[in-house]
Amino acid sequence: MKSWTEAAFVMAAVMAAGAAQAETRLTYKSAKTGTSYYQMAVELAEGVKAASNGELVMTVEESQGSVQNVMEVRARGADYIFTAPPSLVQASQEGSGPFDGKSSPQFSEVRSLFPIPSLTMHFVLAGAEGATSLDALEGQNILLGKGSFGATEGEKYLDLFGMTDKVTIADAELSNAVDALKNGQIDGFVTAGSFPAPNVIEAAASQPVRLLSMTDDQIAQTGQARVVIPADVYPGQAGDITTTGLPVVAFTTTAMDDDTAYQLTKAFWMQREKMAGNAPWWKGVTPDQVAALSALHPGAARYYEEAGVAVAE
Incomplete structure (x- = not known):
């Protein structure tokens, strides 16, 4: 034994x-x-x-x-x-x-x-109807946030495409973007993240929104990689969105x-x-x-x- x-x-x-x-x-x-x-x-x-x-x-x-x-x-x-x-x-x-x-x-x-x-750029505007190019940002009150890649990149794009003086930048944290959009305090926001981004899903689920696309020429000017967000990733998104990503x-x-x-x-x-x-x-x-x-x-x-x-x- x-x-x-x-x-x-x-x-x-x-x-x-x-x-x-x-x-x-x-x-x-x-x-x-x-x-x-x-x-x-x-x-x-x-x-x-x-x-x-x-x-x-x-x-x-x-x-x-x-x-x-x-x-x-x-x-x-x-x-x-x-x-x-x-x-x-x-x-x-x-x-x-x-x-x-x-x-x-x-x-x-x-x-x-x-x-x-990739860390993908999202340009979100309230309302399902209207232009879906970056020109749609003109005259809008946009939240960029502070200190993040998305905020830095968004600010760079506005300057690069001559839109800095045509857009009002909201002074708030990106964490407040969805509530501010619901309340009409802002017209849209810019965020960067892998898709589907939780804050974009939340915004699209609570009200009609549209994502803006960039042209190939604009993408080339940014120096970043071209990224396509496929259709139907977000509620109400009928077509592909062309943007940039890190x-x-x-x-x-x-x-x-x-x-x-x-x-x-x-x-x-x-x-x-x-x-x-x-x-x-x-x-x-x-x-x-x-x-x-x-x-x-x-x-x-x-x-x-x-x-x-x-x-x-």
Whole structure:
């Protein structure tokens, strides 16, 4: 009996060790809780675990923003995955912008894995009838908000297209946009987020609104990527909306081994279609976007080669 018990104990220990060895734990740093990007992180973690049969387990960590995500590269290890716009990673490597005077050799070790939904510009006006071009902003009282990418980009567009003096900018926080629109305090608002954006859904569900489209020439002038919001994403939206977006990518570093990066990238694309069926924002992610990713992790590059997905030179 004693011999049998000892053997069972040893066998259980071996099995536990094998299970622990088979499971790779990762940390995914994304955004503040309550945001669409944090919800995406949760969906992604669940999808990756399912696609890898539990071999890849991601813990989602709250973040104060992309700058923090990039900064933490300096102190993180092989398990670290984070999201950020590629332009911000480039700024870290150049020591410019928010990274001025804070450069680090670790920034040069950042590598791309796969794209996630873009930070998409939304121009929302009250009323379903009327013009749907940016000219419709003229003479309107518009809420831009303060400090966010959407506010900065919206202000830039007004200046770029000679509309700064033709629009009244409301002095309020973007969090008040939907209530202010309902009460007639503003005529519209500008916001940036993955679509469908919760505040735009709320606005469209409570009253008739329309989203404005940009021309290809206007998009080219902004220097941002062209993004199409498909028809019927929002209540009352009959056609596609053409606008701009800031690409966002899931990154890691060269510290992550090739096999883990390969399995993670494969798991993401295996689950993308299923995730898109549950959350429409994943519909905006396609293999075509991979060609724009620079400095791919070798493990991710191996997956794309096997899958026949075009990558950057």
